[in-house]
Structures are given as C-alpha cells and as structure tokens.
Amino acid sequence: MKAFEFFTPTQIIFGRGCLAQIAEEAKKLGEKTLLVTDKGLMKTGLVDPIIAALKTGDVAFDLWTDIVPNPRDVDIERGAEYARAHGIDSLIAIGGGSSMDTAKAIGALMTNGGVCADWIEGNLKHPIAPLLCVPTTCGTGSEVTHESIVNNTKTLEKDCIWGPENSVTTAMIDSTVIDHLPGSILGSTGMDALTHAVEAYVCKAANPLTNGVALSAIRLISDHILSAVQNHDPESLDAMMAASTLAGIAFGNADVASVHSISEALGGFYDIPHGVANAIFLAPVSRYSLKGAVKRYADVAKTMGISGRGESLEDLASQGVDRMAALADRLEIPKFNAFEQVDPKDFPRLAKTAAKADETEDNPVMMNEQDFIEVMTAVYEGRL
Ligand SMILES: [Fe+2]
Numbered sequence: 557m558k559a560f561e562f563f564t565p566t567q568i569i570f571g572r573g574c575l576a577q578i579a580e581e582a583k584k585l586g587e588k589t590l591l592v593t594d595k596g597l598m599k600t601g602l603v604d605p606i607i608a609a610l611k612t613g614d615v616a617f618d619l620w621t622d623i624v625p626n627p628r629d630v631d632i633e634r635g636a637e638y639a640r641a642h643g644i645d646s647l648i649a650i651g652g653g654s655s656m657d658t659a660k661a662i663g664a665l666m667t668n669g670g671v672c673a674d675w676i677e678g679n680l681k682h683p684i685a686p687l688l689c690v691p692t693t694c695g696t697g698s699e700v701t702h703e704s705i706v707n708n709t710k711t712l713e714k715d716c717i718w719g720p721e722n723s724v725t726t727a728m729i730d731s732t733v734i735d736h737l738p739g740s741i742l743g744s745t746g747m748d749a750l751t752h753a754v755e756a757y758v759c760k761a762a763n764p765l766t767n768g769v770a771l772s773a774i775r776l777i778s779d780h781i782l783s784a785v786q787n788h789d790p791e792s793l794d795a796m797m798a799a800s801t802l803a804g805i806a807f808g809n810a811d812v813a814s815v816h817s818i819s820e821a822l823g824g825f826y827d828i829p830h831g832v833a834n835a836i837f838l839a840p841v842s843r844y845s846l847k848g849a850v851k852r853y854a855d856v857a858k859t860m861g862i863s864g865r866g867e868s869l870e871d872l873a874s875q876g877v878d879r880m881a882a883l884a885d886r887l888e889i890p891k892f893n894a895f896e897q898v899d900p901k902d903f904p905r906l907a908k909t910a911a912k913a914d915e916t917e918d919n920p921v922m923m924n925e926q927d928f929i930e931v932m933t934a935v936y937e938g939r940l
Contacts, residue, residue, distance in 0.1 A: 560763035562809045566700050567726045568801065572790060575690065575730045578606060578648075579613020585686035585725060586646030588616040590639050592659040593650040594623035597692060602733060603650055606690065610648075618642055620662075623651065626823050626830070627658045628707045629672040629715070636665035639685075646686040652745065653696030653705070653830065656689050660704040660724065663687050664717050672706050672715065680721040688726045692733045694784075694796035695745025695831050697752055697804015699727035707824055713909055714824040729801060731793040739785040742796070743887035744831035746781045749773065749800040750880070751834040754842065755813040756806035758852045759918040763810060770806035771859050773799040778860040778879075785887060814919040815841045817910040818928065825906060826897045835889040837931075839881035840940040841919075844931055846873050848920030853877065892935045903932045 569581070582589055591610070593603050598621060610617055620638065622631050638644075639662060649659035663684030664675055689699035698704075703718040734742060753773035756766050776799035784792035818841065819833035846853050854869040857876025864872050892898060907928035910916065916923055923931075934940035 632661040635662040652693040656698035657704040676715040693745040694800040695748035700804040701808035747835035748831035752803035752807040756810040759813040761811040766810040773802035811918040817913040821909040
C-alpha cells in the first residue's frame with residue numbers, strides 16, 4: 557500500500573437549525589469578523605437571520621459582498637486590504653464555493669501578506685485567519701478542503717492557494733439553508749459533489765481512508781439527489797449536505813482528476829458555472845478513463861445501486877457511467893454546445909490548460925492535449 561496522509565482539522569457542526577448557535581461559534585474566532593457573502597444571496601433574504609443572530613449575540617462584524625462566481629485575485633486582494641484597514645481578525649463565509657474560496661484566500665493574505673500569485677505553490681507560511689464557513693449549496697465541499705481556487709486575471713487561468721495552513725476552523729452545516737435553493741442549482745452543485753466523490757475514488761491519489769469517505773458520498777448522492785431537487789424533503793437535503801462535505805474530505809485528501817481539469821479550464825476561460833461544467837463532463841471523461849480503472853468504476857456503479865450478478869466488470873463500470881449521464885439528463889443540465897460562448901476554435905488553448913493542471917496526473921489514464929481536444933470535441937458534437 558502507498559504511504560498517505562489524511563488531514564481534516566475542521567470542526568464540523570451538522571444539523572437542521574444548528575445556525576442558531578452561530579454567534580457563540582463566531583465569538584470563539586476573534587474580536588471583529590468580516591462576513592463574506594455575495595449580493596445575490598443577500599437578496600434572497602437567507603443571510604438576514606444569520607445577521608440578526610450575530611447582532612443579538614453581540615458579534616462585531618463588517619459585511620463584504622464583493623464576491624463573483626469564479627473568484628478573481630483582484631477582488632480578494634481588495635478584501636484583504638479592507639480587513640487590514642478595519643481591524644478585522646477573523647472571517648465568516650456564507651455561500652457556495654465562491655464565497656468560501658474568497659474568504660479562505662482573504663484569510664491567507666491577512667496572515668501571510670502579499671498577493672494571491674505569491675501563494676500558489678503550496679508555500680503559505682502561516683495558517684489563514686480563523687474562518688467559520690456556512691455552505692449554502694451542496695457541492696463544493698470547500699468548507700473542508702485545503703484549497704482556494706482563484707481566477708488569475710492576467711493569465712485567465714485558475715490558480716490554487718493550497719496547503720494545510722489553508723484550513724477552515726469551523727463549518728456549520730445546516731440544510732435548512734437549501735430549503736428554497738432552486739432545483740437547477742441544487743442539481744448542478746450536487747453533480748459537482750458527485751464528481752468530487754467519483755474522482756477521489758478512481759484517481760491515482762486515492763487511499764483507503766478517502767475510499768470509504770468517497771463511496772459513502774456516492775451512495776448518499778445517488779440515493780437522494782433527484783428527491784432533493786424534486787421534493788426538497790429534509791431527509792434528502794440533509795443527505796446532500798452531508799455528501800458534499802464527505803466528498804470534500806475525500807478529494808481534499810486524495811485528488812480530483814480530468815473532469816476537473818476540463819471544468820476549471822472552462823471556468824477560467826468562459827465563466828461556465830463549475831458544477832454545470834462537471835455535470836457535463838463527468839460521464840464522458842469517465843467513459844474515456846474506464847480502461848485505466850475498470851474495477852474502481854465498477855465499485856462506483858455498485859455503490860450507485862447497479863446490481864452486478866453475472867456481469868463483467870467492464871459492463872458494470874460502463875453501466876455506472878450511463879447512470880451518471882442519465883442523472884445529468886434528468887437534472888436538465890445544459891449541453892456543452894448550448895453555451896453560445898463555446899467555440900471549438902478555443903479547444904486547443906483549453907486543452908493546453910487542462911493537460912497541465914495538477915489533477916490531470918492523477919486521472920486513471922494519462923491524458924495529453926490531443927486527448928483533451930478529442931474529448932471536448934466529441935462532447936460538443938454529442939458523440940461521447
Ligand atoms: Fe469541484
């Protein structure tokens with residue numbers, strides 16, 4: 557067995573209604589906190605009761621809402637400057653991956669100084685500022701991963717600030733926050749979580765601890781994603797929130813693979829939402845990668861409830877991939893060629909970015925630029 561490390565320092569507080577204790581938890585972090593969330597979420601009213609609870613609990617905080625999907629380095633650097641100028645010593649992030657990644661990156665600059673580009677080599681010197689995360693989607697797992705994905709506005713590529721110093725102090729996971737999440741967002745973020753779990757399980761960096769966590773996430777998502785989207789019942793919503801965190805722990809301690817190599821290239825260049833890009837490419841890239849990990853993909857299929865009696869591992873593995881494609885269809889994930897900004901002329905450039913992404917090395921089969929061009933073209937033409 558290969559040597560491995562497993563690192564999960566975040567305190568996880570899970571349960572419907574647990575956010576009632578947020579002031580108590582926030583006070584453990586510091587004297588004055590920056591509440592990082594996005595304007596869209598503010599408009600939904602979801603943040604209001606949290607703000608009310610912080611005020612009632614006498615938590616000193618300023619509000620920071622300059623968050624964009626696919627967070628940009630320049631916004632993060634402004635956030636850190638604001639924090640330094642206003643005596644901020646801790647952070648609360650409310651939102652999806654964009655808010656949590658922005659808060660982590662602001663926290664990294666607060667304690668390490670410099671700009672985002674200084675810290676993309678896993679070279680953080682100090683732990684980030686204390687951070688409490690409240691995920692409001694069931695996808696990114698950012699509350700338990702040690703990475704912040706940042707759009708580099710100079711190169712239009714995605715950079716990553718990472719390392720054990722980049723860990724969240726406390727995650728409060730309360731599925732009441734997704735009670736009214738539109739089905740389309742629940743579906744695409746849920747497919748992001750499924751992609752994390754599948755890639756963590758099939759990738760070359762998997763280990764026995766991440767395997768157990770990844771399969772547990774795959775089972776929960778497979779059993780509950782459709783019901784969560786269609787019925788918004790508390791049991792399914794709880795299951796999706798737990799699965800998203802589990803999947804984050806799995807890939808945070810293993811890796812993702814080539815689905816993410818593509819989705820991150822697309823996010824940086826076209827601003828396609830991360831979950832949607834993953835949902836589009838999960839089945840095609842898995843189909844392409846089957847030959848490198850047939851047994852592993854067969855395990856995924858069995859965990860998704862496909863029975864394996866009398867069938868070859870190849871058949872099982874392939875049916876698992878069909879199930880992933882069917883899920884994307886049932887969740888009405890848009891097709892790749894439905895995005896008007898997508899132009900096959902860009903595929904060589906995107907393939908170059910995908911091929912050099914760190915996670916590409918951990919895909920079950922090696923993929924070079926030409927392979928990525930083939931996959932993107934085949935998906936664009938509806939052939940894979
Ligand atoms: Fe992801």
